[in-house]
Amino acid sequence: MVDIAEVRLAIVGCGAIADWHVTAIAAAAPRTQIVACVDPDAARAATFAARTGGVACASLADAVAQGANTAAIMVPHHLHEQLALEAFAAGLHVLLEKPMATTPDACERILAAAPTDRVFMLAENAQYWPEVLLVRQLIADGAIGEIVTARAWHCFPPMGDFYEGADPWRMSLIAAGGGIALDAGSHWLRPLRMWCGEIIEVVAATGHPFPGMQGESMCRALCRFESGVVASFDALLVPGAVSNLPLFQITGTTGEIVIEGIGRVRHFDGADHRGTVVGQGNYLQSYEGEWADFEAAILDGRPLAADARFALGELYGALAMYRSAETRRWERVWA
Numbered sequence: 001m002v003d004i005a006e007v008r009l010a011i012v013g014c015g016a017i018a019d020w021h022v023t024a025i026a027a028a029a030p031r032t033q034i035v036a037c038v039d040p041d042a043a044r045a046a047t048f049a050a051r052t053g054g055v056a057c058a059s060l061a062d063a064v065a066q067g068a069n070t071a072a073i074m075v076p077h078h079l080h081e082q083l084a085l086e087a088f089a090a091g092l093h094v095l096l097e098k099p100m101a102t103t104p105d106a107c108e109r110i111l112a113a114a115p116t117d118r119v120f121m122l123a124e125n126a127q128y129w130p131e132v133l134l135v136r137q138l139i140a141d142g143a144i145g146e147i148v149t150a151r152a153w154h155c156f157p158p159m160g161d162f163y164e165g166a167d168p169w170r171m172s173l174i175a176a177g178g179g180i181a182l183d184a185g186s187h188w189l190r191p192l193r194m195w196c197g198e199i200i201e202v203v204a205a206t207g208h209p210f211p212g213m214q215g216e217s218m219c220r221a222l223c224r225f226e227s228g229v230v231a232s233f234d235a236l237l238v239p240g241a242v243s244n245l246p247l248f249q250i251t252g253t254t255g256e257i258v259i260e261g262i263g264r265v266r267h268f269d270g271a272d273h274r275g276t277v278v279g280q281g282n283y284l285q286s287y288e289g290e291w292a293d294f295e296a297a298i299l300d301g302r303p304l305a306a307d308a309r310f311a312l313g314e315l316y317g318a319l320a321m322y323r324s325a326e327t328r329r330w331e332r333v334w335a
């Protein structure tokens with residue numbers, strides 16, 4: 001149901017990722033006006049208000065009083081459910097950062113509470129990652145034949161913005177709900193699912209190379225897909241320097257595609273051992289695609305590229321990896 005002419009947005013949580021979202025909104029969502037910047041940390045709310053023209057608010061209720069019709073919720077994971085339910089109850093369209101929540105039960109409560117006449121996007125930006133979309137098209141066009149296997153490699157030192165805040169909630173298992181597989185790992189699991197289909201079972205080992213982080217900072221897993229394809233998924237946060245290995249490698253019956261760390265997509269078809277560069281993307285553009293999609297869903301009634309429930313696949317995949325690390329066996333992703 002399209003009943004508004006402009007997205008009047010409340011930024012809820014003025015932290016690290018909100019900064020990237022505000023940049024993307026300016027670039028890709030011209031019909032979105034930021035009217036409120038909500039954060040219990042008044043200085044953060046004020047900084048975002050000064051930058052965006054919104055009003056600094058201490059609560060979501062204050063943002064509604066400022067005329068917000070939409071909320072972008074970007075807070076620590078253990079607060080997702082409470083704020084999503086509050087936003088739904090206020091009749092807002094909602095963009096909720098990943099993961100939906102930290103437990104399947106909380107996710108089901110959120111999905112059940114989402115009004116059918118409002119847009120609810122679970123913000124998984126990898127759905128809009130240009131390199132990932134190009135690879136999906138290449139696979140559909142038969143560029144590598146049938147997929148034989150794939151490899152996803154997420155290995156970075158902790159980025160300051162995300163790990164050095166006043167409230168380092170990512171270091172807490174209760175606040176984060178898990179470690180790197182559940183957090184940034186979702187951006188590497190979504191592409192695997194877009195290319196290979198649904199993950200049905202996983203086997204994993206975890207470790208703690210990043211000091212002070214209660215959740216795992218290393219997760220090495222194999223994922224078996226409905227199709228029978230098996231892919232590897234590695235998510236590591238390491239304290240030292242790392243090389244610039246490809247982020248993804250997709251091997252098919254007739255060729256291979258690699259997404260390099262700098263966003264270059266290379267296709268190998270046997271003609272040239274160096275492969276052929278077929279595209280150059282940029283991770284940050286994924287947030288622009290996300291906002292363009294969210295805005296069009298609200299104002300034009302267009303379906304989202306992926307519905308919110310689809311995002312349970314990354315969360316359930318990570319939770320199954322955690323079970324597998326305990327049992328040392330393959331674990332089913334879906335109950």
Ligand SMILES: NC(=O)c1ccc[n+]([C@@H]2O[C@H](COP(=O)([O-])OP(=O)(O)OC[C@H]3O[C@@H](n4cnc5c(N)ncnc54)[C@H](O)[C@@H]3O)[C@@H](O)[C@H]2O)c1
Nearest residue numbers: 012013014015016017018038039040041074075076097098
């Ligand atoms: N899509 C991505 O690439 C990506 C990247 C990083 C983080 N995230 C997600 O974004 C969310 C936030 O992560 P972050 O790194 O920005 O965290 P952050 O700690 O930098 O920011 C969170 C902000 O929420 C505020 N906050 C706490 N309680 C609040 C409340 N009740 N109402 C409003 N604000 C409140 C905090 O004061 C803080 O400013 C998480 O869900 C995280 O997984 C997504």
